[in-house]
Amino acid sequence: MQGVGFRPFVHRLAVSEELSGFVRNTAHGVEVEVEGALQALERFSLRLETETVAPAAVSGRRINEITPRGGREFMIAPSVPGMGELGVVLPDMAICEQCVAEIFDASNRRYRYPFTTCAQCGPRFSIMEGVPFDRERTTMRGFAMCAACQAEYDNPSSRRFHAQTNACPACGPQLTLLNAAGRECAIGYDAVRRAGDAIRSGSILAMKGLGGYQLLVDAGNDHAVRRLRERKHRPSKPFAIMAPCYEDAQTLAVISDEERRTLCSTAAPIVILRARGEGIAPSVAPANAWLGLMLPYTPLHHLLMHELGFAVVATSGNRGGEPIVADNLEAIEQLADVADGFLVHDRPIANPVDDSVARVIAGEATVLRHARGYAPLALRLPGHQTRDDAGTCLALGGHGKSAIALMSGSHVVLGPYIGDLEGAGARTAFARTVAAMTSLFSAEPRSAACDAHPDYWSSRFARHSLVTNIQHVPHHLAHVLACMVENNLEGPLLGVAWDGSGYGGDGTIWGGEFLWVQGNRYRQVGQLQPFRLPGGEVAAREVNRAAIGALFAVYGDVALTMTELRPIAHLSASEQQIYKTLLSGGFRSPWTSSAGRLFDAAAAMLGICATSSFEGEAAIALESAAANGESEHVLAAAMLREEQGRWIADWRPTLAALASASQRHEAPAALAAAFHDALAQVIVNVAERVGVGRVLLTGGCFQNARLTGGAVARLRAAGFDVWQHRRIPPNDGGLAVGQAAFAAQPMLEGPR
Secondary structure, eight states, X not given: OTTTTHHHXXXXXXXXXXXXXXXXXXXXXXXXXXXXXXXXXXXXXXXXXXXXXXXXOOOOOOOOOOOOOOOOOEXXXXXXXXXXXXXXXXXXXXXXXXXXXXXXXXXXXXXXXXTOOBTTBBOSGGGBSSSSOOGGGBGGGGSOOOHHHHHHHHOTTSTTTTOTTOOOXXXXXXXXXXXXXXXXXXXXXXXXXXXXXXXXXXXXXXXXXXXXXXXXXXXXXXXXXXXXXXXXXXXXXXXXXXXXXXXXXXXHEEOOHHHHHHHTSSSXXXXXXXXXXXXXXXXXXXXXXXEEEEOOOSHHHHHHHHHHOSOEEEEESSOTTSOOOOSHHHHHHHSTTTOSEXXXXXXXXXXXXXXXXXXXXXXXXXXXXXXXXXXXXXXXXXXXXXXXXXXXXXXXXXSSSBOOEEEETXXXXXXXXXXXXXXXXXXXXXXXHHHHHHHHTTOXXXXXXXXXXXXXXXXXXXXTSSOOEEEEEOHHHHHHHHHXXXXXXXXXXXXXXXXXXXXXSSSSEEEEXXXXXXXXXXXXXXXXXXXXXXXXXXXXXXXXXXXHHHHHHHHGGGGGGOTTSHHHHTOOHXXXXXXXXXXXXXXXXXXXXXXXXXXXXXXXXXTSOSSOSSTTHHHHHHHHHHTTSOSOOOOOOOEEEEETTEEEEEOHHHHHHHHHHHHTTOOHHHHHHHXXXXXXXXXXXXXXXXXXXXXXXXXXXXXXHHHHHHHHHHHHHTTOEEEOOSSSOSSGGXXXXXXXXXXXXXXXXXXX
8 A cells, every 4th residue: 555645545534533643654564543432433444445546455454452542643653664574565656647737737836847746656666675665765865855845745635745756846856868979968848858859850769767768769750660670689579659648549559448448557558459550650560460559657758748749669778688777877888879869867766667568368458568567566375374484485487578576474476577588687687686676575585486497597596596495386387376376266277378388397398288286286187289399499489490390290201291381382302301300300309289389380381470580479470360360260170189197189180271271372361360269179178178167377378369368258158267367477477476376385296
């Protein structure tokens, strides 16, 4: 409840009921002591429950009767810091409507002031250095309030009463425009105006936002967007767009009611929407049916977008593969050959946090990148009894889309998205985030949990930490447990964990798994038909390899002579022989059950994507094609067979039908749609054979709205109860929560 004006709300409530006492923040939440007439106390308790408004929310409360003190006043008492465990930390919030009105009101003293906030909006996590949330434990501590701001802060009737971020042009952070060499060009609102002029003329602007830098460029200027792609070394991955207002967003994309609620929420994420195909340069999201779109969420964004009046590309201020830049000097050093200018300010960012990404999937707003507006996220472990003596566990997540979590007692907190741990910069940011999160929550981990893959950098980080008690958690089990935590579920249930790859522990790459979970037991009860992946992980980028491996699984050696198929057509005779050797003998061709690689194979077979420049490109392209396809085409169903105590979903008939239809030059869009439908039906078929009535869907493949929507609808029609992700990403960004749950209650693999 901290950081949302809850203490001022309690103050007004208590005073209106003529109660004495106090309200104060603690590291655990909020403590209220009230004294007065019995009827007034009862009304206060009821109103506290019924009149609390979002974003404040009471997750639980405990009431004790104490001896009256005989007080006469009600006050907001000093906070009680440093009480250990996992304190309350709020995510950053988008600017509220009242503050927006102020910055466009020429008669208001905050007219055009880009750091306007109140008790209901503004930065929280990104500026916090400790809990409870008080100004002296934020990066706002360097800005002493002027007399006017202090008067608002002290006035119970002001909406800035005890607003820890309160500031104005006279006492708050200031804005400066720098040229590419880092020299000052303008300050204050003139910096905003000139930054707008630069974008309008086609320049690339690096702007310090709420949780880090963004790179901005005119989204309608194809030349400028392509220049940004060249400088960021980002050939085809779609860029996100910021529209000036909701009405402008509607001209760029089709927006449902749930998508509108997500777009306009206090989290204000990038929302994946169906593009209308107009008003945006082709190079923004090439060959993509969707557009990542967000609205202005800080006063600075509102002012700049008001100046421009058109949509801009708003992408993370970083170099390819590196974490978002949050420091002014680092920005000038690292983005010097990317940006033409820098719009900076002097409010330090304590916790860098990127823009969040969300998508409405099967009717549910689902977070795909857990960052600004959502992180950190506090959750309660289902069915887990608090163990105060257990200490804190640090869960280190995966390798791609890394994020960490802290677990103490029955609570777990998921931190923000960090990035892929391939580069040195991301690894430094990972270590920095571990230090920042443990410091912020005053946590001293006694144990750690990490992925079972020994070569993940996060796993190596665990081995080199000072913690000796380390749990290695199977990748796909962590996915299932994360979804169980989010939905407060206990077994028995069937977890369907589909993704690109994960450590199987049996020498194969998993990725199309069906896991049965009950109590502290789990068992692999099903799997997609394994196939060999020539080149191993290289196939994630060279998508044709996945198709060649899958076709080899269908046709054997003959596949390599089927030159009428697109993945084979380009192969020379010597290449055909090399693939035959690799796939027949298994040299550098590990077995995989990966659903992600199967989607890649289908995309390559339909000529939709042969190579991938970013993770998931082929699968996204396949779903994009399916969005334009009819559902009338039906591919042959997968066969099920029982093998060593588990169900093997043999997709080879489906792929053979896809190959035949492709040879007949049937429309790729219709075939892409039919392929999604066939795989959705496989999930139902396996669930029926396993015979557990409750099914949850998790793993990166369920970012695919068509696959997830199809599976949910078919499962429900067949009588199953179905759960999916909403606040925890279905991809590897949610792994740490599952690892924390495993650490709280270690599980054993049951016999098949």
